[in-house]
Structure formats: structure tokens, C-alpha cells
Amino acid sequence: MAGLLNDKVIIVAGLGGIGNGLAKRYADEGARLVIGDLDADLTTRVATDLDASGERVLPTALDGADEGSVASIVALAVDTFSRLDGIHVNFTSAADAYLPGGVVDMPLDVFDDVMRVNTRGFVICAKHAIPPMIDGGGGSIVFTASIDAYNGAGTRVAYQMSKAAELALMRHIARRYGPKGIRANAIAPGLIWHYKFDEMTMPDGVVDQTRARQMIKSRFGNPDDVAALGALLLSDDGSFITAQTISVDGGVTFRP
Incomplete structure (x- = not known):
């Protein structure tokens, strides 16, 4: 039985906690x-875990903030599979995540x-991803943003600002390139528990405070929750969804 992404060519830019889950779900849904x-x-x-043959999942080094590196991953997808149908941009820097100060104290x-x-x-x-998708008749862009884009906090101001900027970029893409077949959406996760959290000590109170804010109390989110939504947004089943930010946060946020 064909999956949601059967034979679509998708780039996953950024692995790790959520990204590994994205790659697995998209491969399971039939994507290249x-x-x-x-x-x-x-x-x-x-890549080896997902596709030992090396024919359907190609790994490459990527520095998402380096234009040459991004151009190379897009070229690899197009040169190998003859087109590009979608990209999920998932990398992030949270360099200020645990700094205690506000904007006055922020090291530039x-x-x-x-x-x-x-x-x-x-x-x-x-x-770099939009032109080949237009050439192929259209495609889908998904950004991993964060509920920090619209939830005020007294710390991590750089992270919040950057995530708000990602949403502005997503809406620009949807408006400017929608008539050319490009859809753009963002997923805004709350606390998504993954293997990296098992390897670190969380600041006092963060876990309890997050659970208290969630409407779903039975568990925290996990990468599969984000990947399930990403698969829909990249698929033809999501072909009438664009310019949206959808939270995956167990009900921490209530937004129209």
C-alpha cells in the first residue's frame, strides 16, 4: 500500500531529536x-538505518546557514532523483535557551x-529549494518553528525573535509563490521529548511547569507527533493547506 509521500523527493534539513523522527516517518511513507x-x-x-541499499535515502553533511552547503543538498536531490517535491527545514540554534538574562544582558x-x-x-x-520545485510543477515547504514565536518569555529573546521571523518568511513564501504551486506551512512544537533530553539535565522546574500548562497531561509530545503532521503537510492530502502555523504542544497554546 502506497504511503502519503510515495515517491516524492523530500529534503530533511536538520536531524537529531525531532529530525530523526521526521526522516523515519517520511521514509516509511514512501518518500525518497x-x-x-x-x-x-x-x-x-x-540513512543506513532507514535504507541499507542507499538508493532511497541519501545522507550528506549540511550547514544550513551556509549558502554553498544548502545549494549542494538541493542539487544532490535534483541531480539524483530528477526533481524536488518538498523540504522540511528543521535545524535550529538555541544558543540562548538557558541564559538567565533578558535583552539587556544578551551577548550580541x-x-x-x-x-x-x-x-x-x-x-x-x-x-534554493523554491526554484526547482516550481520547475517541477510545485511543492511544499515545512518549517519547524516553535510556540516561542508567539508566547512571550522573560528569557531566550534571540530564539523567540528568530522563530517569529520564520513565520513571517513562511507567510511570504505562501503568498508570493503560491500561484506557482508552492505551499508553505510551519509546525510550532512545544516541549517534544526526545533522546537528547535523556542525555542532559533539565533546569529545575521546566518539566513540571510544562506539564502544568498542557491540556493533555498523560504525556509529553514526541518526534512522531511532529512527523505525522509534517507528512500531511508535505503530501497531496495536505494540498489545500498553506500559510498556516500549527502547534503541536498538547494544548499549551490556544490560537484561532
Whole structure:
């Protein structure tokens, strides 16, 4: 039985906690994938786990904030599979995530790094992915954003600003390139528990505070929750959905 993404050519830009789940779900749905990450060893391991033949899942090193690197992953997809149907931009810098201060205390080098990756990097991915998708008759762009894009917080101001910028870029793409067959949407996760959290010590109170804010109390989100929505948005079943930000956060946010 064909999956939602049967034979679509999809780039997953950014692996790790959520990204590994995206790659697995999209491969299970029948997509042909090019996956990239700064961690080239991780990329190779994920690709081998998903497709030992190397015919349907191609790994490559990717620095999403470097234009040459992004151009290369797009070219690899098009040269290998003859087209590009979609890209899920999933990498992020959260360099200020656990800094205690606000904008007055923000080190500008940290601010610049977050904006370089989360804003400039997303622009570069859109710039290079849109033309071949238009050439192929259309396609879908999905951004992994965050509920921090519209939830105020007293810290991590650079991260919040960058995620709001991603939503502005998504809406621009949907309006400007929609008539040429390009759809663009964003997924805004809340706390998505993945293997990296098992390897770190969370700041005091974060887990309990998050559970208290969720309407779904039985569990935290996991990468499969994000991947399920991403598969829909990249698929023909989602072909009338564009310019939307959809939260995957267990009901932390209530938005029209």
C-alpha cells in the first residue's frame, strides 16, 4: 500500500531529536529522501538505518546557514532523483535557551549566532529549494518553528525573535509563490521529548511547569507527533493547506 509521500523527493534539513523522527516517518511513507545535518556521522547512521541499499535515502553533511552547503543538498536531490517535491527545514540554534538574562544582558555574539542559523539559514533554504520545485510543477515547504514565536518569555529573546521571523518568511513564501504551486506551512512544537533530553539535565522546574500548562497531561509530545503532521503537510492530502502555523504542544497554546 502506497504511503502519503510515495515517491516524492523530500529534503530533511536538520536531524537529531525531532529530525530523526521526521526522516523515519517520511521514509516509511514512501518518500525518497536527502537528509543533511552538521553531524555527518549522525546523518550516515540515520540513512543506513532507514535504507541499507542507499538508493532511497541519501545522507550528506549540511550547514544550513551556509549558502554553498544548502545549494549542494538541493542539487544532490535534483541531480539524483530528477526533481524536488518538498523540504522540511528543521535545524535550529538555541544558543540562548538557558541564559538567565533578558535583552539587556544578551551577548550580541549569541544573538548573532541564533539569527544566523534560524533566520538566515531558513532564508537560504527557501531561496534554493523554491526554484526547482516550481520547475517541477510545485511543492511544499515545512518549517519547524516553535510556540516561542508567539508566547512571550522573560528569557531566550534571540530564539523567540528568530522563530517569529520564520513565520513571517513562511507567510511570504505562501503568498508570493503560491500561484506557482508552492505551499508553505510551519509546525510550532512545544516541549517534544526526545533522546537528547535523556542525555542532559533539565533546569529545575521546566518539566513540571510544562506539564502544568498542557491540556493533555498523560504525556509529553514526541518526534512522531511532529512527523505525522509534517507528512500531511508535505503530501497531496495536505494540498489545500498553506500559510498556516500549527502547534503541536498538547494544548499549551490556544490560537484561532
